[in-house]
Amino acid sequence: MYVSNKVxxxxxxLFSSFQKKKQELIANGVDVIDLGIGAPDLPTPKFIxxxxxxxxxxxxxxxxxxxDGSAEFRExxxxxxxxxxxxxxxxxxxxxxxxxxxxxxxxxxxxxINPGDTVIIPDPGYPAYQTAxxxxxxxxxxxxxxHQHDYIPMFDQLSDQDRHAAKxxxxxxxxxxxxxxxxxxxxxxxxxxxEENGIAxxxxxxxxxxxxxxxxxxxxxxxxxxxxxxxxxxxxxxxFNMTGWRIGYVxxxxxxIQALATLKSNIDTSQFLAIQKAAAIxxxxxxxxxxxxxxxxxxxxxxxxxGLVEAGFDVQKPxxxxxxxxxxxxxxxxxxxxxxxLDEAGIIVTPGTAxxxxxxxxxxxxxxxxxxxxxxxxxxxxxxxxxxxxS
Ligand SMILES: *Cc1c(COP(=O)(O)O)cnc(C)c1O
Numbered sequence: 516m517y518v519s520n521k522v523x524x525x526x527x528x529l530f531s532s533f534q535k536k537k538q539e540l541i542a543n544g545v546d547v548i549d550l551g552i553g554a555p556d557l558p559t560p561k562f563i564x565x566x567x568x569x570x571x572x573x574x575x576x577x578x579x580x581x582x583d584g585s586a587e588f589r590e591x592x593x594x595x596x597x598x599x600x601x602x603x604x605x606x607x608x609x610x611x612x613x614x615x616x617x618x619x620x621x622x623x624x625x626x627x628i629n630p631g632d633t634v635i636i637p638d639p640g641y642p643a644y645q646t647a648x649x650x651x652x653x654x655x656x657x658x659x660x661x662h663q664h665d666y667i668p669m670f671d672q673l674s675d676q677d678r679h680a681a682k683x684x685x686x687x688x689x690x691x692x693x694x695x696x697x698x699x700x701x702x703x704x705x706x707x708x709x710e711e712n713g714i715a716x717x718x719x720x721x722x723x724x725x726x727x728x729x730x731x732x733x734x735x736x737x738x739x740x741x742x743x744x745x746x747x748x749x750x751x752x753x754x755f756n757m758t759g760w761r762i763g764y765v766x767x768x769x770x771x772i773q774a775l776a777t778l779k780s781n782i783d784t785s786q787f788l789a790i791q792k793a794a795a796i797x798x799x800x801x802x803x804x805x806x807x808x809x810x811x812x813x814x815x816x817x818x819x820x821x822g823l824v825e826a827g828f829d830v831q832k833p834x835x836x837x838x839x840x841x842x843x844x845x846x847x848x849x850x851x852x853x854x855x856x857l858d859e860a861g862i863i864v865t866p867g868t869a870x871x872x873x874x875x876x877x878x879x880x881x882x883x884x885x886x887x888x889x890x891x892x893x894x895x896x897x898x899x900x901x902x903x904x905x906s
Contacts, residue, residue, distance in 0.1 A: 536857060554758045555837060557808055584785050588764075596766060611779075616750040627774060628683060634681065660695070670705075678708075684705070691721065696730060698733065702718070715768065717746055725808075732835055749763055751763065760793075760794070826896050828844070840867070841878060844900070852878060856896075862892055
């Protein structure tokens, strides 16, 4: 069958070989612990499910949603931004409902660039940025992030050529995969960099509410005049354990948002109204459900962090996200280490290189299993280290 080069040239799904091996090991009776999945394992809070059930019964919700999303949902996003960040948004022009933020990110790139245009993406970073740039016929340039600089951008490392050619720059804090967080001054620098170079700034805030120890993640729109050149993506997936519901939003610059809305009106017809209405009450809630959930993630993170330190790993303690990003022990590549960990300890992790070349030397572990399983992970890793040293 004839298929497009764009699709043929997409990188193979990175985890398929691990998933195949996982099935083989399980068939052989191995108790595999999967820390490779970048999604929360906990259920959606009940008040959101109850609202969905109620709204699903109402025939007026069975019709098409407005293209830009329901007014209830967009107004709830505006309410959330005002309350949480003190940022005012016009629900009609500065907010758009998305069928999950991944959809919006991929379509935004289509709407914002022409073939051949350059997009700067974080390295290591969420893989969907690079594939979406490829599908839009663009060219990705890496913004290298490293642990010495707390994974904060070093804009002066970009070449003059790249900064002149770039149309968009992506940032993501709290970060998938590094769990790095940012303060508002990082966003101020990014906005200044964008203004000086004529580059639109896109911030992916998928983990905005998944933070620990009193750290509160800022919004890029808190930077004065950010709306003139920036948009921010948000999602209910990680904060409200709603990955399967497919609901998110983009806020900020009108021109970019209207370009995305126009493109999307030719592709989809927004999300099920009942889902948008249930998501609206989530955003208007007191966020106590989110707090309960982040306490669980924090407890897992503490166990994993202390266990990894005890096991001899060099690792930063996360202030947000559902990941931890340890440096692997010397003598392995990330891919070889991940493979050996699965073969010998029955633990699935994601090699850092799945997120870009600067991920070499690291693995990403998702905090998506209960604390008892984390204790078991640490026990097996210590055993793995002992064997590794003696063999
Ligand atoms: C999970 C994730 C997304 C996608 O979330 P959806 O709203 O479920 O599409 C986007 N960005 C990052 C960094 C993520 O980890």
